[in-house]
Amino acid sequence: MTASTSTAWTCAFLKDWWSTNKIDSIRKHDQTAMHRLLDKFISDHHHVFHIQYRDQPHVLARVLVALHELGASQDELFRGYCNAFPTLIPFALHSAQNQASITIDTWQSQLGDASYYQAYLTFFSGQVAMYGIDAVVDAFFIRGPLSASIGGRLQPFVHLTFGIKYAMPHIVAQSMAYLATTHLDASFLMLDDSDQPHRMGSGLDPATVLLEQIAIDPRFAGRMAAADLDAYKLLIKSQGVLLRTYMRQCIHPTPADDLIRLAIRLVGNPTIRLSVSTQLLEAARSIDLWPTGIRPKLAQLVLLAMFCTFVVEKASSSTCSSAAAAATTGSTTSLKNAVAVTSKPTVTWEQCAKHIKTLGNPTLILLFQNFVKLSKGNDIAGSDLLRLMDALVTNNSLL
Numbered sequence: 001m002t003a004s005t006s007t008a009w010t011c012a013f014l015k016d017w018w019s020t021n022k023i024d025s026i027r028k029h030d031q032t033a034m035h036r037l038l039d040k041f042i043s044d045h046h047h048v049f050h051i052q053y054r055d056q057p058h059v060l061a062r063v064l065v066a067l068h069e070l071g072a073s074q075d076e077l078f079r080g081y082c083n084a085f086p087t088l089i090p091f092a093l094h095s096a097q098n099q100a101s102i103t104i105d106t107w108q109s110q111l112g113d114a115s116y117y118q119a120y121l122t123f124f125s126g127q128v129a130m131y132g133i134d135a136v137v138d139a140f141f142i143r144g145p146l147s148a149s150i151g152g153r154l155q156p157f158v159h160l161t162f163g164i165k166y167a168m169p170h171i172v173a174q175s176m177a178y179l180a181t182t183h184l185d186a187s188f189l190m191l192d193d194s195d196q197p198h199r200m201g202s203g204l205d206p207a208t209v210l211l212e213q214i215a216i217d218p219r220f221a222g223r224m225a226a227a228d229l230d231a232y233k234l235l236i237k238s239q240g241v242l243l244r245t246y247m248r249q250c251i252h253p254t255p256a257d258d259l260i261r262l263a264i265r266l267v268g269n270p271t272i273r274l275s276v277s278t279q280l281l282e283a284a285r286s287i288d289l290w291p292t293g294i295r296p297k298l299a300q301l302v303l304l305a306m307f308c309t310f311v312v313e314k315a316s317s318s319t320c321s322s323a324a325a326a327a328t329t330g331s332t333t334s335l336k337n338a339v340a341v342t343s344k345p346t347v348t349w350e351q352c353a354k355h356i357k358t359l360g361n362p363t364l365i366l367l368f369q370n371f372v373k374l375s376k377g378n379d380i381a382g383s384d385l386l387r388l389m390d391a392l393v394t395n396n397s398l399l
Contacts, residue, residue, distance in 0.1 A: 006128055057155040057178075057279075060084045061171060062162055063362045066369040072357050079360035108145065120177035128169045137164060140176060142294055147301075148190065151182030151352075153276065154305050155281040157298070161286040184233060189244045190300050191398035214246065220311045231312045239311075247300065254299045259284035260374065262306060267367070268388055272313045278367045280306055285370060338385070347390050349375070349382075355393055364393060 060081065067080045102116065102123035110116045127136045141147050141160065149156070156178035163171030197207050214220060219242055236243065263281035266272050285306065287298045347355075349372065371389050375382030 040375045057152065057159070058174075059362055059366065061168075062159075063365050065162075066365050067357065069369060070353050070357060070365075070372075076357040077361065080362065080365060083360040084362045107140075107180070111145070112151070112181055114181045116175055119332070120180045121173060123174040124176040124180075125170070133164060133167065133169060133172050136176065137172065141179070143187070145187075146176070146179040146183065147294065147297060148185055148187040149179055149183045150186040150236070150301055150305055151184035151306070152178060153232070153279050153309065154301060155279055156182055157301070158279065158282045158286055161289055165289060184236065186236065186301060187302060189236070189240055189247060190297065191244075191247055213249075214307060214310055217242075232308050235308055235311055240250055243304065243307055247304065250303060254303050256284060256287040256295070256299060258355050259287070259299060259302050259306070262303075264385075264388075266306065266309070267394060269307070272309065274367070274392065275363045275393075276309060276313065278363055278370070279310060281370050282366065285373070347386070349386060352386065352389055352393065359393070367392070 042276050054197065064077060065336065067077050074081065082148055100116070100119060102110065102119045107120075107123060109118075122142075124136065127140075131139075137160070156175050159178060160172060160175035163169075163175050172223050260281065263284045266277040266280060267274065269277065280302070283302045287295050287302065290298060353368065353372075356364050371385045375385050
């Protein structure tokens with residue numbers, strides 16, 4: 001099967017699936033029916049597509065849920081799917097998959113090896129079916145080594161949080177296999193209760209450390225050849241001590257709200273891909289959905305991922321958007337414009353939602369969903385988020 005025939009097969013499959021399940025018959029307030037429909041859709045894809053291809057995670061399920069929450073029509077849902085399917089790569093087109101079995105005794109022996117994704121998927125699917133979501137997450141993630149991994153820019157963690165939130169066994173199994181095959185141990189960079197923060201200057205916060213210090217630190221210069229996941233491995237291996245030094249300059253534990261503000265500062269930065277900054281925002285927003293005991297550890301992982309992203313993506317603190325700065329600091333004068341923004345929103349949330357649903361761009365859909373929720377439940381100004389969202393929608397070069 002070639003990539004073109006895979007695309008044609010996927011669209012044909014979706015049209016047939018959609019007509020069979022009559023998605024328009026589901027009322028928007030009927031969450032139970034939507035859950036059943038989405039679960040069936042995920043089940044149909046579960047053993048067909050890989051979770052990641054060429055550094056791009058499989059976000060289809062999250063995109064469809066986001067569109068549903070935004071009140072998308074059947075046509076808009078279909079458009080969102082068709083824009084997301086380039087990340088849906090059948091196992092037959094992916095790199096060779098190792099057919100060896102993963103067992104409870106051997107599951108840690110192949111961590112970090114992407115060729116074992118199918119084997120891990122089979123293993124974790126069996127574990128979830130046998131013991132349930134909560135027990136598997138507790139044993140392998142909360143109390144296991146997978147919660148100390150920074151692999152995949154924390155997309156496995158975001159995917160796992162999504163699966164738990166919506167009680168989807170297939171998503172949880174995918175996430176655990178994703179965590180296992182992208183495993184990049186960061187435990188040696190983590191702080192514990194015995195570590196005392198050593199801040200440079202007076203009370204530097206994570207945003208200041210990231211945007212002011214890392215950007216000008218010559219020790220990070222010239223390290224990365226490409227902005228991909230291999231570069232993250234190289235950075236952690238070669239500059240682990242330096243990264244831990246920066247970790248110790250920050251508030252410990254770092255509040256999730258601070259990380260959310262920091263992620264917004266990265267959104268709209270032209271040297272950071274919008275899909276990557278959106279992933280970091282989703283990771284920061286996921287922290288508070290977890291039990292309180294593991295939140296400090298997760299916060300450190302998210303902060304470390306932001307540090308690594310800033311270095312790898314060759315970002316500069318002088319290119320954050322003014323709208324992002326306003327949303328997080330209340331000032332538009334400290335950083336140069338990276339995205340053309342107006343002094344006040346020129347569209348409403350409803351108008352922006354309509355435009356985004358029409359475009360069907362997966363990254364914009366996920367980012368907008370996050371912004372909508374932040375505008376309702378956070379002290380970040382909704383008007384600033386809307387300004388930034390409007391600017392991003394009109395700036396195609398960032399997509």
